[in-house]
Amino acid sequence: MQRVLVAPSGFKESLGAAPVAEAIAAGVRRALPGVRVDIAPVADGGEGTAALLAAATGGTLRHRTVTGPVGRPVAAHWARLGGRAAGVAVVEMAAAAGLAHVPPDDRDPGRTTTFGVGELIAAALDDGAHTVLIGCGDSGTCDGGAGALQALGARILDADGAEIGHGGAELARAVRLDRSGLHPRIGAATIVVAGNPRNVLCGPRGVARVFGPQKGASPARVEELAAAMENWAAVLERDGAAAGDLRGGPVTGASGGLGAGLAAGLGALLRSRFDALLDSGLAGLDLDRRIAAADLVITAEGSIDLQTPHGKVPAEIARRARLHGTPVVALAGSLGEGAPSVHDVGIGAIASIIPVPMSLAEAVADAERLITDATERMMRMILLGGIVSGRAPRRAAVPTRRRAVALAGRPRRRG
Structure with missing residues (x-):
């Protein structure tokens, strides 16, 4: 070896x-x-992804205080990659909206937000990144990516034309997505969401039912969020930029539905996390x-x-x-x-x-x-x-069959 x-x-x-x-x-x-x-070491999109990819390419971590999942400021970071990956930014969503940022007493995915993830994406775009790779995993949210879109300038409106608040429960009130005020560099950049392809937005295996309990949702809250995701999917299908199945397509449910929200709201590409992190060549891992x-x-x-x-x-x-x-x-x-x-x-x-x-x-x-x-x-x-x-096999310690027959035919010596 x-x-x-x-x-x-x-x-x-x-x-x-x-x-x-x-x-x-x-x-x-x-x-x-x-x-x-x-x-x-292999990045999976969750905690540590940005640091690993920065180290692999000779890039740097950029630190920034953003809005945390429960609305309080948190110290977060994103990575600017180096080498062949110059111009690529990595936003690790867990750095801004991970479950580790949600105190145990505040764990209600109906209220937590991805607003800070949008703030990190904006920071990467403002820094001139031409590609933003978003690693999904270890999230503490279930807001369908609505918070991230709001941070990037989108407006999510209710039946009266007022903006909805933060958190997945608010998506039950959403009737329109207004993308006219999005960050000006969105159209010039490639946004890639790297998530688990098994995670989908809606249905029996949707994010609310599969991951809601892990994030602190009661059974009643789970069903409330599942219904809110169905309503949000209808809004995204009508007002968003994405083609394909936003309800049950691969990666749509990544990080509490962040995948579907960014696909429809920003035109983001949804990719299997390993295809995006290992096959794209962005990190130079080979x-x-x-x-x-x-x-x-x-x-x-x-x-x-x-x-x-x-x-x-x-x-x-x-x-x-x-x-x-x-x-x-x-x-x-x-x-x-x-x-x-x-x-x-x-x-x-x-x-x-x-x-x-x-x-x-x-x-x-x-x-x-x-x-x-x-x-x-x-x-x-x-x-x-x-x-x-x-090792070569040892010679058998017991007699071969031919020798055994020969020995059996000899007269026994009598004492």
Whole structure:
């Protein structure tokens, strides 16, 4: 084994993708001091995406105070990429409207807003960006992107011609979208929304019903928001700029419906997050080339379970590696229900970083050491497997059938 590619996601509420990758690389080098380790932490559109892509391209993070999801100011950021990606901005929606910015006592997705996301988009446009890539994930909102559109100059009007307020519940009152006052650079820039293609705006699997409870919505609030999204979809279909299915199309439900709102309001392109973040070449990752050059790929995420095959980083890495015949193993903070299902998508082996029973707080506090130690254990098992499989089979210790017959025919000696 000469080259190992380390391509993990972050461990939520513990370590970002970059420190996870460094910890894995340290474990690989312990077991194989001379091996070449290629480190490629993977952005998934959620927390840490802007910083990862800025680092990958030699770009910079730009810091800005914006309107947070509950209406109070929050310290946020966006990235101006460098190198071949000069002129590209990355807006990580979680930086302005993530669930981490919503205090537990204020978690009601009927009231939270994406207004700060629009303020970050405006900042990127004002800085001269020709492309704005919006990473969706870890959101604390369900307002259909209405807040972001309002921050960018759109007016959302009720039946009396008055502007509606902030939050998803207000969308039940929307009857018209007025785009005439949009930011002047919208038409000159390309807006790309990178989200999970499984997330849709409306219906039984719409954002209100699937993600509303995770963001603090009661059952009654969930149904209220689902109805509001249906009304908002009708407004967007009539007054917006998007073609295609805004109710059930891929990525329309990204970040509480931000995808649909930006598609109709700004003419944004909706893309699978991995196609946008890994295939576009914007970040200069060349991930497929690096997978093809590796002898082994190690990926990771906080929890491997039955959800992992459905759009999570380890499954995407395995899908790409399978095309090149490169084996993949995965580490996780925990192995949940259905974890073995990841073998079906191309992950050859999985392991938890937790060697003995411990509390979540202990695991989080010691995550880097646990990841490094677990990687070393996994690498030593892989090396041992290679030694065993490469050894010539020993001569059988039991007699062959011919010799056994011959021996059986000899008269026994009697004492």
